[in-house]
Amino acid sequence: MLISDTSAIVTGGASGLGGATAKALADQGARVFAVDLPVAIDRAPEVAGVTYVGADVTEPDQVQAAVDAAAAHGPLRTVVNCAGIGPSARILSKKGPHDLALFKKVVEINLIGTFNVVTLAAQEIAKTEADEHGQRGVVINTASIAAFDGQIGQVAYAASKGGVVGMNLPAARDLSTSGIRVCTIAPGIIDTPMLATVSDEFRAGLAAGIPFPKRLGNPEEYATLALSIIAQDYLNGEVIRLDGALRMAPR
Numbered sequence: 001m002l003i004s005d006t007s008a009i010v011t012g013g014a015s016g017l018g019g020a021t022a023k024a025l026a027d028q029g030a031r032v033f034a035v036d037l038p039v040a041i042d043r044a045p046e047v048a049g050v051t052y053v054g055a056d057v058t059e060p061d062q063v064q065a066a067v068d069a070a071a072a073h074g075p076l077r078t079v080v081n082c083a084g085i086g087p088s089a090r091i092l093s094k095k096g097p098h099d100l101a102l103f104k105k106v107v108e109i110n111l112i113g114t115f116n117v118v119t120l121a122a123q124e125i126a127k128t129e130a131d132e133h134g135q136r137g138v139v140i141n142t143a144s145i146a147a148f149d150g151q152i153g154q155v156a157y158a159a160s161k162g163g164v165v166g167m168n169l170p171a172a173r174d175l176s177t178s179g180i181r182v183c184t185i186a187p188g189i190i191d192t193p194m195l196a197t198v199s200d201e202f203r204a205g206l207a208a209g210i211p212f213p214k215r216l217g218n219p220e221e222y223a224t225l226a227l228s229i230i231a232q233d234y235l236n237g238e239v240i241r242l243d244g245a246l247r248m249a250p251r
Helices: 016-027 060-071 100-125 155-178 200-208 219-231
Strands: 007-011 031-036 050-054 076-081 137-142 180-187 239-242
Touching: 007 016, 007 060, 007 100, 016 031, 016 050, 016 076, 016 219, 031 060, 050 060, 060 076, 060 100, 076 100, 100 137, 100 155, 100 180, 137 155, 137 219, 155 180, 180 219, 219 239
Parallel strands: 007 031, 007 076, 031 050, 076 137, 137 180, 180 239
Antiparallel strands: none
């Protein structure tokens, strides 16, 4: 699918995986609308071809406004969902049981927020003119290897990302009649702002546990994979791990 002269939405687009993907799409000639919370946008760099839109992915009205803004600048063809949070808490700890409100928040942002964006964006993509093969666009969601190998303290995060994985194939089947492909990337340990506060020693320990290559992944590798998924028209309904063959231990 061609990217140039089309519109794209990237959630979590102010930094990390979303920031790298927004830039990569813009470099390919897309008009990118990077959706993120206003506080994140305030810290985001200026990137040619990227327009930042303040929105909460769990709020339908705000997401619809972002979709409308993208569609006003050309056919919306691409959506990449990178918005998410990953707090850690055990079901039972010395502090007591897992906070239910925290569990709900993680699921609401990571899973329900993803679904909200997919639904509203797909409605707009379906209005565009199809190519000779009936294709109109592609949606890429972000899960995590925690969906398969959730560690101690990741019950909420793993549940939310497992939901994204479970949503992938039925979403691809649902949207096939509209000419929209759906794939999901499940990253491993990527060097994003979430890891900004950890020590070099801890970072080296994380890298040592990865079979090959023995290093952390970087956001640009996620962006490259996203571009490849967009380019491969026959790739649909697939979950792709991006993790250096890592299978996480319990802790």
